[in-house]
Amino acid sequence: MVKKILLLAVVMMALGAGAQNAVGDWMIHTSFVGDKVTHIAESENWVYYLAGGNLFRLDKETQENEALSRMNYLSDMGISQIFYNSDKDYLVVVYTNSNIDIILTDGTVVNMPEVKNAVMTQSKTINHVNFAPGVIYVATDFGYIVIDDNKFVVSESHVYNEPLTCVAQVGDVLLVSATDATYYGSAGLYHDQLESFDLAPFDPNCRWYTINDSTYFYLTGWTFLGSMKIDASGNVHFSSPSIIEHKTTQLQETVDGYLLNVPGLKKCYITDEKGHITNEIDTDGEVCSASPDGNGSLWAAGPKGVHMFDDANYYLPNALSFGRPFWMTYNKSKDLLYVSSTATNYFFEDDDPTSVNTYDGVRWRDVTPDNAPASGSFNIQFMPDDPNTYLLSTWKRGLYKVTDNQIATIYNGNNSPMKSLEGAMHPITSIDRNGNVWVVQSFENPEHPAMVLTAAKAKQSTVTTADWTTPNIEGLNSGHTKTASFISTKNSQYDIKIFNDGDYQMPLILWNTNGEIPSRPKPEVFKQLIDQDGQPFTWLNVMCLTEDLNGMIWMGTSEGVISFNPAQAFSDNFRINHIKVPRNDGTGMADYLLSGIQVNDIAVDGANRKWIATHSSGLFLVSADGTKIIKKFNTTNSPLASNTVYRVCCNPNSNSVYVTTPAGLYEYFSDSSPAEPNYSNIYAYPNPVRPDFTGEVTITGMMDNSLVKIADASGNVIRQIKSIGGLATWDCCDSYGERVKTGVYLVLCSPASGGSEGVATKIAIIR
Numbered sequence: 001m002v003k004k005i006l007l008l009a010v011v012m013m014a015l016g017a018g019a020q021n022a023v024g025d026w027m028i029h030t031s032f033v034g035d036k037v038t039h040i041a042e043s044e045n046w047v048y049y050l051a052g053g054n055l056f057r058l059d060k061e062t063q064e065n066e067a068l069s070r071m072n073y074l075s076d077m078g079i080s081q082i083f084y085n086s087d088k089d090y091l092v093v094v095y096t097n098s099n100i101d102i103i104l105t106d107g108t109v110v111n112m113p114e115v116k117n118a119v120m121t122q123s124k125t126i127n128h129v130n131f132a133p134g135v136i137y138v139a140t141d142f143g144y145i146v147i148d149d150n151k152f153v154v155s156e157s158h159v160y161n162e163p164l165t166c167v168a169q170v171g172d173v174l175l176v177s178a179t180d181a182t183y184y185g186s187a188g189l190y191h192d193q194l195e196s197f198d199l200a201p202f203d204p205n206c207r208w209y210t211i212n213d214s215t216y217f218y219l220t221g222w223t224f225l226g227s228m229k230i231d232a233s234g235n236v237h238f239s240s241p242s243i244i245e246h247k248t249t250q251l252q253e254t255v256d257g258y259l260l261n262v263p264g265l266k267k268c269y270i271t272d273e274k275g276h277i278t279n280e281i282d283t284d285g286e287v288c289s290a291s292p293d294g295n296g297s298l299w300a301a302g303p304k305g306v307h308m309f310d311d312a313n314y315y316l317p318n319a320l321s322f323g324r325p326f327w328m329t330y331n332k333s334k335d336l337l338y339v340s341s342t343a344t345n346y347f348f349e350d351d352d353p354t355s356v357n358t359y360d361g362v363r364w365r366d367v368t369p370d371n372a373p374a375s376g377s378f379n380i381q382f383m384p385d386d387p388n389t390y391l392l393s394t395w396k397r398g399l400y401k402v403t404d405n406q407i408a409t410i411y412n413g414n415n416s417p418m419k420s421l422e423g424a425m426h427p428i429t430s431i432d433r434n435g436n437v438w439v440v441q442s443f444e445n446p447e448h449p450a451m452v453l454t455a456a457k458a459k460q461s462t463v464t465t466a467d468w469t470t471p472n473i474e475g476l477n478s479g480h481t482k483t484a485s486f487i488s489t490k491n492s493q494y495d496i497k498i499f500n501d502g503d504y505q506m507p508l509i510l511w512n513t514n515g516e517i518p519s520r521p522k523p524e525v526f527k528q529l530i531d532q533d534g535q536p537f538t539w540l541n542v543m544c545l546t547e548d549l550n551g552m553i554w555m556g557t558s559e560g561v562i563s564f565n566p567a568q569a570f571s572d573n574f575r576i577n578h579i580k581v582p583r584n585d586g587t588g589m590a591d592y593l594l595s596g597i598q599v600n601d602i603a604v605d606g607a608n609r610k611w612i613a614t615h616s617s618g619l620f621l622v623s624a625d626g627t628k629i630i631k632k633f634n635t636t637n638s639p640l641a642s643n644t645v646y647r648v649c650c651n652p653n654s655n656s657v658y659v660t661t662p663a664g665l666y667e668y669f670s671d672s673s674p675a676e677p678n679y680s681n682i683y684a685y686p687n688p689v690r691p692d693f694t695g696e697v698t699i700t701g702m703m704d705n706s707l708v709k710i711a712d713a714s715g716n717v718i719r720q721i722k723s724i725g726g727l728a729t730w731d732c733c734d735s736y737g738e739r740v741k742t743g744v745y746l747v748l749c750s751p752a753s754g755g756s757e758g759v760a761t762k763i764a765i766i767r
Contacts, residue, residue: 020685022695023729026639027667030054030067032319034303041084042291042299049301052323053079058306058315065315075111077641083129086253086292098124110152132169139164160194165205171213177206209251211275223248225275254290321366322355325665327379328649333387335653343376343395346483351376367405373397384435399427415463419445432488442476442501449476452517475509475525485545492551496566500542510569524569531578546602556599579626593626603648606674606725613645675704675726679749679760688764696729705752742767
């Protein structure tokens with residue numbers, strides 16, 4: 001037995017591979033927007049900081065800098081505020097949907113969804129959190145609740161149907177701030193209505209921070225140091241001299257006093273234990289924190305990340321550098337995902353400054369070119385023979401050629417036929433299979449909306465207007481587009497261009513260039529299409545056009561999805577596929593795929609299956625022909641925080657599927673990956689399979705639709721499966737559904753077309 005275990009250990013060392021995500025896993029890719037840091041709190045072990053609704057923390061001992069999300073520690077998404085209790089070393093995380101998480105000193109998270117789950121018509125927004133010995137006061141739009149922070153249960157609930165800005169306890173007195181008045185009363189009494197309090201002499205909508213039983217900070221647009229006295233008759237008297245003529249945020253206790261962040265002045269102030277200012281510090285806009293258990297040193301967070309205030313060594317989280325990821329393009333040659341911001345479009349009325357990030361499967365990198373336009377941009381398209389060069393269309397500045405992450409050329413009205421109209425220029429581009437750059441300006445340029453820069457000219461560092469050709473294509477003059485679709489076929493034998501303006505009821509336009517640049521191509525213009533049953537298909541808006549691996553075009557519209565062979569569009573009997581999904585209920589009936597659902601985007605994976613992003617129903621995976629819905633993901637069965645999915649992108653080198661949503665960017669690890677030409681790159685993970693693992697082993701790097709046999713060490717085949725593309729999964733069971741025993745198992749593969757099989761890899765299993 002000892003020899004057997006030692007032998008298995010040796011095999012495990014040989015097979016050991018780094019941790020990878022299993023099929024079916026999700027990952028949330030958080031954004032860190034440094035100029036949107038609003039909160040920072042130094043606890044005993046960590047420095048927490050909140051930026052743009054995303055929470056991060058730095059381990060003070062190991063310097064590990066991580067994003068906290070629903071995929072690792074937290075119970076929800078969309079954080080509005082954080083509050084740190086320095087006496088008990090826990091952090092209260094408040095979400096925009098009124099959920100509450102409490103992160104304890106050991107990192108354990110306690111979820112308290114009582115406010116979120118309360119059934120009421122009144123708004124449940126949480127406005128503020130304050131602490132007192134043994135309790136947490138939570139001020140909301142309906143009143144306030146009290147949480148026992150020994151048991152973490154709601155001990156009191158006060159529903160006044162009136163928004164409260166703050167509830168604080170100073171000594172034995174409870175202070176309550178509402179929208180039109182402030183109140184005080186005994187903290188030892190249960191106040192079932194606001195009328196049970198006395199009126200207090202403070203401005204409405206103020207906040208308090210308790211210093212001791214008689215002293216407090218009183219915060220409005222200014223900052224006051226207040227005191228309270230109770231006379232012999234039990235009457236309460238308040239006084240509040242001003243100390244800072246500006247608004248304070250993030251007021252915290254320090255080792256020997258208090259720290260007041262004043263972002264309007266780009267300063268923070270240090271006070272003594274009585275609240276009197278002893279030091280003024282210029283923060284350059286950063287937000288500062290100091291632990292009451294520390295040595296007085298400050299931590300700060302801002303655009304560069306988090307750092308000790310007097311130390312230039314910043315810790316930047318591994319995250320996107322901008323807050324609204326939208327467009328995605330995968331650079332197969334460099335094995336990099338490119339993610340960019342967006343100009344105004346169908347979804348947004350405002351522009352985001354141009355931002356570009358790359359992701360290599362491990363690290364995010366900001367590769368935004370210097371002097372990138374602040375007026376917003378459109379999707380990235382790489383030159384077919386140069387993986388280091390891409391074109392970036394912008395809303396107002398023309399077309400940018402970017403090489404090695406630097407702007408190489410700007411095409412605009414000075415060196416191209418492009419025009420600007422009403423401040424807009426937004427060239428819609430498509431790079432064909434020969435590297436020719438096609439540009440359409442359907443709104444700004446009615447005289448010659450189409451223009452082409454040949455592949456040879458596109459490689460030049462400088463061009464003139466004369467270097468462009470302007471083919472006359474009837475039907476391109478159209479509305480004021482915000483979501484145009486323009487593609488050139490790559491997988492069809494024909495070089496066909498397909499364009500739709502994206503505006504209301506605009507036509508679908510196709511023209512075949514036959515690999516050339518004709519001066520007057522004859523387009524086919526469709527305002528409606530006829531399906532396989534002779535029925536008309538119309539649309540309000542075309543949202544996307546995608547070519548699959550077989551050269552079929554998939555068109556997502558505000559009314560659903562269709563597919564068609566673009567080569568047939570030039571014949572008299574052109575028909576589209578209005579895809580039907582059989583009900584399989586014995587009736588023989590079928591339903592149109594995603595009928596009546598707006599389809600925002602479509603991507604194709606390695607098995608030619610379609611990933612469909614919808615506007616209100618989440619993400620769908622359908623079979624290659626669309627007749628089977630394989631999976632659907634939404635807010636009820638996945639980590640997606642929104643059923644709106646803007647864009648979807650499949651990694652052509654792996655099984656990763658990326659989606660952008662109003663809640664950010666997600667990655668899903670699917671059960672399909674691109675097929676390999678042979679079995680030289682096959683591997684399995686996790687490997688070894690340890691006793692606590694309960695999922696499926698992923699085997700990837702195979703040829704398309706391979707027959708996979710799992711055999712024991714004696715060569716006995718115990719299970720047969722088939723790969724989807726180049727990937728298969730094994731649940732570690734034999735053909736009878738029994739879990740296999742400890743041992744080394746052989747993976748035998750053979751191609752779908754037939755041929756010899758061989759041992760492609762091995763999997764070690766430990767029970």
